Amino acid sequence: MGASAAAPAACANEVRPASSRAPLLAVEGVRKGFGGRTGLQVLDDIGFAVGEGEFVSVVGPSGCGKTTLLLALSGLLRLDAGSVRFAGVPVWDGTPAGVAIVFQDYSRSLLPWKTNLGNVLFGMRRVGNRRTADKIGQAMALLAAVGLEGFEKHYPWQVSGGMQQRVAIARGLASRSQLLLLDEPLASVDAQTRAEMQDLLLGIAERYGQTCLLVTHDVEEAVYMGDRIVVLSARPTRVVREIAVDLPRPRDQIATRESAAFLATRHEVLALIRNERRGAVTERAGR
Amino acid sequence: MIWLRRLLALGVILAVWQAIVWLRVAPTAYLPSPAVVALAAAGMFSSPEDMHAEALTVLRALAGFALTVPLGIALGALGALVPAFQKALRPWTELLRPMPPAAIIPISVFAIGFGLKLYLFTIVFAALWPVYFNTVAAFSGTSEVLLRTGRAFGCSRPALIARVVLPNALPQIFIGIRIAAAISLLVSVVTDMFAGQDGLGYLLFERAFALRIPDVFALTLLCGLDGMAFNEMVLILRRLVIGWHVRMTAEAAA
Numbered sequence: 001m002g003a004s005a006a007a008p009a010a011c012a013n014e015v016r017p018a019s020s021r022a023p024l025l026a027v028e029g030v031r032k033g034f035g036g037r038t039g040l041q042v043l044d045d046i047g048f049a050v051g052e053g054e055f056v057s058v059v060g061p062s063g064c065g066k067t068t069l070l071l072a073l074s075g076l077l078r079l080d081a082g083s084v085r086f087a088g089v090p091v092w093d094g095t096p097a098g099v100a101i102v103f104q105d106y107s108r109s110l111l112p113w114k115t116n117l118g119n120v121l122f123g124m125r126r127v128g129n130r131r132t133a134d135k136i137g138q139a140m141a142l143l144a145a146v147g148l149e150g151f152e153k154h155y156p157w158q159v160s161g162g163m164q165q166r167v168a169i170a171r172g173l174a175s176r177s178q179l180l181l182l183d184e185p186l187a188s189v190d191a192q193t194r195a196e197m198q199d200l201l202l203g204i205a206e207r208y209g210q211t212c213l214l215v216t217h218d219v220e221e222a223v224y225m226g227d228r229i230v231v232l233s234a235r236p237t238r239v240v241r242e243i244a245v246d247l248p249r250p251r252d253q254i255a256t257r258e259s260a261a262f263l264a265t266r267h268e269v270l271a272l273i274r275n276e277r278r279g280a281v282t283e284r285a286g287r
Numbered sequence: 288m289i290w291l292r293r294l295l296a297l298g299v300i301l302a303v304w305q306a307i308v309w310l311r312v313a314p315t316a317y318l319p320s321p322a323v324v325a326l327a328a329a330g331m332f333s334s335p336e337d338m339h340a341e342a343l344t345v346l347r348a349l350a351g352f353a354l355t356v357p358l359g360i361a362l363g364a365l366g367a368l369v370p371a372f373q374k375a376l377r378p379w380t381e382l383l384r385p386m387p388p389a390a391i392i393p394i395s396v397f398a399i400g401f402g403l404k405l406y407l408f409t410i411v412f413a414a415l416w417p418v419y420f421n422t423v424a425a426f427s428g429t430s431e432v433l434l435r436t437g438r439a440f441g442c443s444r445p446a447l448i449a450r451v452v453l454p455n456a457l458p459q460i461f462i463g464i465r466i467a468a469a470i471s472l473l474v475s476v477v478t479d480m481f482a483g484q485d486g487l488g489y490l491l492f493e494r495a496f497a498l499r500i501p502d503v504f505a506l507t508l509l510c511g512l513d514g515m516a517f518n519e520m521v522l523i524l525r526r527l528v529i530g531w532h533v534r535m536t537a538e539a540a541a
Contacts, residue, residue, distance in 0.1 A: 074439060076438055076439065094438060094441075095439045097441060101436075101439045103436065103439075108430055108432045108433065109435075109436045111433070111436075111455075113454045113529070113532070122440060122450075155531060155535070157535050157539075171440075175441075
């Protein structure tokens with residue numbers, strides 16, 4: 001695409017982050033394939049940016065490599081081409097200290113030999129220069145913030161799936177990260193818990209001024225949570241469009257979801273994704 | 288409740304035993320009654336010679352076990368983390384692992400002589416494998432999600448091994464440790480029998496050749512008690528080291 005050479009005017013349909021400073025996370029021309037020459041091209045030229053304090057949703061058709069993208073952004077996967085910069089510094093091998101991840105598979109990503117408190121403390125590994133007592137106090141406060149007061153001494157396997165997810169979120173917040181990456185964090189909880197957790201996440205993001213990147217397959221969730229939506233194509237994955245979400249905060253599960261702006265945005269994203277899915281099917285049939 | 292059931296099982300065994308004696312299935316000289324064996328056991332427990340043998344066998348087994356566990360874990364970790372090491376070791380493990388421990392005792396005597404070092408060698412030789420293989424399997428089987436989690440929260444490679452891979456592997460390693468404890472005692476007794484000048488195994492053979500049948504029964508009983516004690520020791524160790532896993536499996540079963 002040669003995005004770096006093109007004048008800003010050439011990207012008129014792209015929405016720029018509100019901040020005029022360099023973005024917190026800048027993704028450019030990221031490509032990633034698996035399995036050598038005959039293999040699968042998963043990511044094919046991904047580029048977008050996340051500004052400080054933003055809540056960005058990334059949504060795409062199923063199987064479009066959302067998790068691969070998230071691993072690439074967090075430095076847990078070598079890129080074939082392109083660059084990921086966090087706070088101006090290239091992310092290469094390993095997750096930068098300012099980035100925390102809440103994994104999709106939260107139940108298996110919590111350490112079963114540690115208590116909930118121990119798991120949150122594990123999230124503070126890179127927070128230096130503080131006494132253990134202070135760290136424990138902060139971890140307790142975080143657990144309370146996600147509604148787990150009184151469950152600090154419990155082990156993850158002693159609490160429900162929804163509570164495990166809260167522990168994982170508290171652990172993600174514990175590293176005092178500048179950027180929180182959320183990989184389909186609510187994919188496996190029931191609908192009511194899901195709505196509750198969405199509001200919990202939004203509340204926390206607001207309270208801590210937390211920059212968030214949410215990867216999800218749920219279009220409504222993407223619209224409800226985000227300031228901006230990055231819509232991905234089917235595999236090989238590109239960015240189809242970036243859409244600004246023009247909805248007031250704080251969001252409300254009933255009023256926001258019934259508002260005309262919500263429905264219009266939802267319509268736009270759903271149409272894009274349906275197009276992508278059809279395109280993918282036609283392409284497969286044509287082979 | 289569980290003790291009541293155990294007591295009941297013991298009672299049934301004793302009753303059947305006594306019944307067999309009364310029915311004269313075997314000559315009384317070769318199958319003494321429970322009462323006669325109890326008397327021999329009382330004599331055994333008050334005999335300094337017998338208790339000395341008991342202490343020797345148990346302590347040698349413990350020493351071998353204490354050497355086997357860290358060695359097995361270290362080699363297993365090396366095997367899992369350095370594929371070349373495991374590959375280089377494989378012909379040896381394939382050759383040595385199926386060897387019956389008793390079969391190596393004669394050449395071990397030629398190679399290293401008698402005494403504690405012989406016991407350490409034969410025990411480690413036999414008990415190492417379950418610890419080694421379980422460690423390799425557990426280390427290699429660490430889930431990708433856990434590894435990513437560790438790396439995402441800033442673990443370097445050594446920290447990843449110490450803080451994620453090892454604690455995650457311990458439950459499976461303990462399966463090997465439990466087997467190693469049983470093997471340690473077994474090989475200690477067998478080494479007594481074939482190459483010892485003392486210990487429970489030696490005493491057992493001595494009394495058996497002298498046809499002191501009640502004594503043989505009593506010593507056999509003592510070996511069984513030692514085996515139970517070793518198993519109990521591993522269970523306590525397991526509760527201390529991976530209490531979380533003991534509780535997790537208990538709560539999953541409930």
